[in-house]
Amino acid sequence: RRALGWRWENDAFVREPDMRDGVFGAMGGVETSARDYARWVAFLLSAWPARDGPETGPVRRSTVRELAQGLNFVAVARRPGQPDSCPQAGAYGMGFRIAQDCDLGFTLAHGGGYPGYGSYLLLLPEQSIGIFVFANRTYAGPSPPVWAAAVALHGNGLLARRPVPVSEALGRAYQNARLMWTEGSIEPGRDALAMNFLMDRSAANWVAEFARLRSETGPCNHAGPLVATGALSGTFSWTCERARLEGQLLLAPTIPPSIQALRLRVVPPQ
Secondary structure: OOOOOEEEEOOEEEEOOOOOOOOOOHHHHOOOOHHHHHHHHHHHHOOOOOOOOOOOOOOOHHHHHHHHOOOOOOEEEOOOOOOOOOOEEEEEOOOOEEEEEOOOEEEEEEEEEEOOEEEEEEEEHHHOEEEEEEEOEOOOOOHHHHHHHHHHHHHOOOOOOOOEOOOHHHHHHHHHHHHHHHHOOOHHHHHHEOOOHHHHOOHHHHHHHHHHHHHHHOOEEEEOOOEEEEOOEEEEEEEEOOOEEEEEEEEEOOOOOEEEEEEEEEEOOO
């Protein structure tokens, strides 16, 4: 039941000779099935997000995440097989090409070639999804269909990103931000501010800014939940009388974490 390797030559498929057993057989002496490789992909994906808890793999989750550390300068590229796609910012990490994609987010990808065979793996850690292709043809070029499948899944709403839990520090900061807005002053949350917060805008100017925004929004009757974008950052949206108020909250990694930035903007009703 082993997949045999072929190459396309002189307008016909020709059987590739099998390599001898040993370190170069299947690039390391390992042959596997799609089912077992899926288990390996699931193990890699289990390293995200970073968290406490028991370790269940052959190495620590933090060790797996080192694969995503870029080792050279970031370059701009397009998705394989999609020359008109949005540009990606990518770098080569420890065994994976790491890229930020405008639709798919954080990605890790790598392909392999061998006489008679080819493979490609794409990891989407933020969605806990892995897509891979095995091919038994030399220079099969399996990367374009993998990316096309990922884009199709995204386009059909099937790549939901894993929700980020609101950390205790971020929750406290959100409550302080709401108090500052309600009072129209930074005073209720002054003790929660980072050292540079008032260097960016003085306390008096925050009073003026709160008043200006409130003159556009009117009273805000519904404060929506904070949506965490990380352990120290989040966004929120409040429904107000005349408009919607959208905000971003960023904490400084101090001990304890403190509010480094609070950004607010008015969104007129549609």
